[in-house]
Amino acid sequence: MSDDDANGTGGIEHQPEVVISVALAEPLTPSTRLLKALNRTTGRSLGELQRAAESREPVVTVSLFGADHLAAAPRVLGTAELLVENGLAIEVYDRTDGAPERIDLPTLRQILGEAG
Numbered sequence: 091m092s093d094d095d096a097n098g099t100g101g102i103e104h105q106p107e108v109v110i111s112v113a114l115a116e117p118l119t120p121s122t123r124l125l126k127a128l129n130r131t132t133g134r135s136l137g138e139l140q141r142a143a144e145s146r147e148p149v150v151t152v153s154l155f156g157a158d159h160l161a162a163a164p165r166v167l168g169t170a171e172l173l174v175e176n177g178l179a180i181e182v183y184d185r186t187d188g189a190p191e192r193i194d195l196p197t198l199r200q201i202l203g204e205a206g
Contacts, residue, residue, distance in 0.1 A: 107185075107187050108153070108154040108155055108184065108185070108186045109151060109152070109153050109154070109185040110151070110182065110184055110185075111150070111182070111185070111190070112149055112150050112170045113142070113149060114146055114173065114178055114180060115146075115179035117144050118178070119140070119143070120139070120143045125140060128169065128173075131165060131168045132165060134149075148183075149173070150165060152165055154202075163202045167199065170182060170195055174195065182194065182197075
């Protein structure tokens, strides 16, 4: 019997928890047009999105490699790209089993490419 079998993991490797967050770099009151576009991309309510934008909280936070991964990856990338296309500076954070680390958009695309 392997150690994994003895530990009840059935030989399944521990997959690190990867959480990606996208926030605005500066607080702002977004336009109705931008809020509606973010709503379509993130699925969050207009009120939640407005509060997040005004307080620099994450506009979207997703967990990769989970059951929701197929929907999560395009949601986080689409949100980041939408904000950048609208001329807004963003902050993207990658938290992999620990403290958040700030990453740039090309790194996000690389992570999502590896996760896909």
